[in-house]
Amino acid sequence: MEPFRFHLFVCTQQKPEGVSSCPASGSVEVLDALDRETQASGLNQDVQLTTCGCMGLCDEGPVIVVYPAGVWYRHVKSADVAEIVSAHLRDGRPVDRLMWNDAPGMKAMSIEHGEKFRAAMAARDKAGVLPDHLEGMIRGFMPSRCILTALELDIFTAVGDGANAEQIGTRVHANGRAVGMLLNALVALGLLSKSGDDYKNTRESARFFVQGSKDNQRNGLLHTANIWHRWSTLTDAVRSGTRMPIDRDTTEWTHNFIAGMQRNAKDRALLLVKALGFTGVRRILDLGGGSGAYSIAFAKACPDVQCEILDLAEVVPLTAEYVSQAGVSAQVRLRAGDMLVDDFGSGYDLILMNAICHMFSKEQNREIFRRARQALSPNGRLVVQDFILSPEKTGPQHAVLFSLNMLVGTDAGASYSESEYTDWMKDAGFHEVQRINLRGPSSLIVGVAK
Ligand SMILES: C[S@@+](CC[C@H](N)C(=O)[O-])C[C@H]1O[C@@H](n2cnc3c(N)ncnc32)[C@H](O)[C@@H]1O
Ligand code: FES
Numbered sequence: 001m002e003p004f005r006f007h008l009f010v011c012t013q014q015k016p017e018g019v020s021s022c023p024a025s026g027s028v029e030v031l032d033a034l035d036r037e038t039q040a041s042g043l044n045q046d047v048q049l050t051t052c053g054c055m056g057l058c059d060e061g062p063v064i065v066v067y068p069a070g071v072w073y074r075h076v077k078s079a080d081v082a083e084i085v086s087a088h089l090r091d092g093r094p095v096d097r098l099m100w101n102d103a104p105g106m107k108a109m110s111i112e113h114g115e116k117f118r119a120a121m122a123a124r125d126k127a128g129v130l131p132d133h134l135e136g137m138i139r140g141f142m143p144s145r146c147i148l149t150a151l152e153l154d155i156f157t158a159v160g161d162g163a164n165a166e167q168i169g170t171r172v173h174a175n176g177r178a179v180g181m182l183l184n185a186l187v188a189l190g191l192l193s194k195s196g197d198d199y200k201n202t203r204e205s206a207r208f209f210v211q212g213s214k215d216n217q218r219n220g221l222l223h224t225a226n227i228w229h230r231w232s233t234l235t236d237a238v239r240s241g242t243r244m245p246i247d248r249d250t251t252e253w254t255h256n257f258i259a260g261m262q263r264n265a266k267d268r269a270l271l272l273v274k275a276l277g278f279t280g281v282r283r284i285l286d287l288g289g290g291s292g293a294y295s296i297a298f299a300k301a302c303p304d305v306q307c308e309i310l311d312l313a314e315v316v317p318l319t320a321e322y323v324s325q326a327g328v329s330a331q332v333r334l335r336a337g338d339m340l341v342d343d344f345g346s347g348y349d350l351i352l353m354n355a356i357c358h359m360f361s362k363e364q365n366r367e368i369f370r371r372a373r374q375a376l377s378p379n380g381r382l383v384v385q386d387f388i389l390s391p392e393k394t395g396p397q398h399a400v401l402f403s404l405n406m407l408v409g410t411d412a413g414a415s416y417s418e419s420e421y422t423d424w425m426k427d428a429g430f431h432e433v434q435r436i437n438l439r440g441p442s443s444l445i446v447g448v449a450k
Contacts, residue, residue: 005046006089007067008034013054016132021054022061026077030062033081043089056110056117060100072106073098146185148225151218155182156191156201156209164197223260226253230408237408244408250314258291258318265293265354268385271438276350276383276446278302284350285375287339287368290315291322292332294354299328307332310339340364344375351376354385355442358402361412362420369428376449382430384445385438389417398441421445 010031015021031051038044057063060074064084071094073084080098087093100106150156158171165180172179183199186192191209192199201210208217226248233244272294278301286295289309298305309319313336323332340360344351351372357365372382387399394400399415406413418435422445425433430447437443 002068004048007048007050009050009052009065010034011053011055011061011063012051020058022058022063025061027062029078030076030081033078034085037081037085038089041085041090043085047089056113057106058113072100074100143189146182146189147191148228150182150186151209151221152225154211156205157211159192159199159201162198162200168199217263219256219259220263222256226256227405227409234404234408242411254314255318258315261355262291262293262322265291268438268440268442269293269297272385272444273297273301275436275438275444278305281305281349283348284308284352285310285344285348286352288356289319292319294352295332296323296326296328299331305331308335310335310337310342312336312338339368344371346375348376349380351382353383357384357386358406358415359410359413366424366427369424373429373449378449380449382425382447384421385442387415387441388443389415391417391419393417418445
């Protein structure tokens with residue numbers, strides 16, 4: 001039984017550079033083209049597209065197998081996809097010129113490849129070579145650092161519609177030889193293309209990294225570049241148990257930080273509003289509201305809602321800009337203050353703590369929860385959104401790494417587990433405490449004030 005008319009397997013096995021493989025011959029582009037073309041032809045309900053690992057036929061890639069008939073294609077290019085979709089998947093006529101029918105030859109090639117591969121692995125193991133996945137993890141900072149430096153120097157904007165290394169170096173006030181090396185690395189990483197001496201942005205770089213583009217995320221990503229500097233202090237932070245002092249331009253740091261928060265919160269705010277609803281919600285306190293993304297989403301979803309954002313004095317002017325741009329200033333009030341000491345007020349239906357608790361120690365969070373309980377009306381809800389650790393605190397990976405991000409970036413912050421949040425809420429006088437998983441890496445813990 002086949003739930004789909006056709007099931008396509010496209011080999012996307014990554015191999016070390018210089019080793020022949022389907023991705024090195026363009027299988028990922030072929031997969032994208034197949035996805036686009038089947039959607040465009042209205043065949044996506046009949047065709048299941050799946051990636052698969054190496055089939056031992058790497059020199060003949062990209063290799064695709066189409067079931068149930070077991071038709072094998074080799075050397076497929078993106079330009080062949082329209083024909084495969086219309087002739088084979090729509091009309092049921094496989095494309096002869098791309099088919100590979102030599103079953104005994106294919107089998108022999110695949111078996112030989114498997115034997116060679118296993119022998120090479122055994123030899124490496126015997127010689128004590130570090131496995132690729134460890135090597136990759138250890139050197140993982142290099143690509144990241146290239147992109148962050150390019151963003152810091154605003155290289156992608158300087159590339160514009162195309163320029164050579166000298167022109168780009170002059171535009172970013174940096175050494176031409178070194179800029180050339182960085183540009184070449186960005187080409188190798190797939191973030192630029194090069195033709196002759198000229199570099200061009202890829203579609204993604206032009207969209208996300210160039211100033212003036214509608215979806216430009218450079219400011220928000222510069223927050224990650226700031227975090228980089230903190231992460232280089234990890235060894236000392238682990239020794240001492242808290243963050244190390246580092247020099248930074250506070251104004252620029254805050255600007256990038258809030259842009260980074262806005263980047264993260266933009267989509268999540270809609271998910272959160274949907275998950276919580278706003279029935280019975282009239283007054284919201286948004287603790288550490290940052291860019292105001294969550295209050296803005298509530299204000300837009302419900303004209304009767306009034307929000308109050310409490311954030312640090314240096315952040316509130318930036319929040320005001322985001323709120324004003326969103327056109328909801330009449331519904332969102334801003335208050336400069338310190339949530340650890342300043343009065344919260346009273347009579348709220350909802351108190352939001354989005355990406356807040358990880359900045360603080362357990363004791364500080366317990367105290368905030370206690371004061372939040374007092375500030376809520378009966379049946380009002382306290383909502384925590386954060387990266388929640390598993391009970392053993394060894395996963396998910398994102399939450400575990402984020403905990404270290406807080407070690408290097410705060411006095412006593414960390415990621416916490418669901419049971420920690422639940423205990424703090426219950427001890428503070430909340431009941432019906434529940435976890436709501438949103439799409440993506442963070443979840444909600446919601447408690448109702450007794
Ligand atoms: C990680 S950001 C989260 C921003 C926002 N809630 C979001 O999810 O997009 C933390 C926010 O808390 C603010 N903040 C940090 N310490 C604070 C304090 N003691 N009192 C008030 N706000 C604080 C920061 O300025 C920042 O806007
Ligand atoms: S990498 Fe595709 S068959 Fe080996």
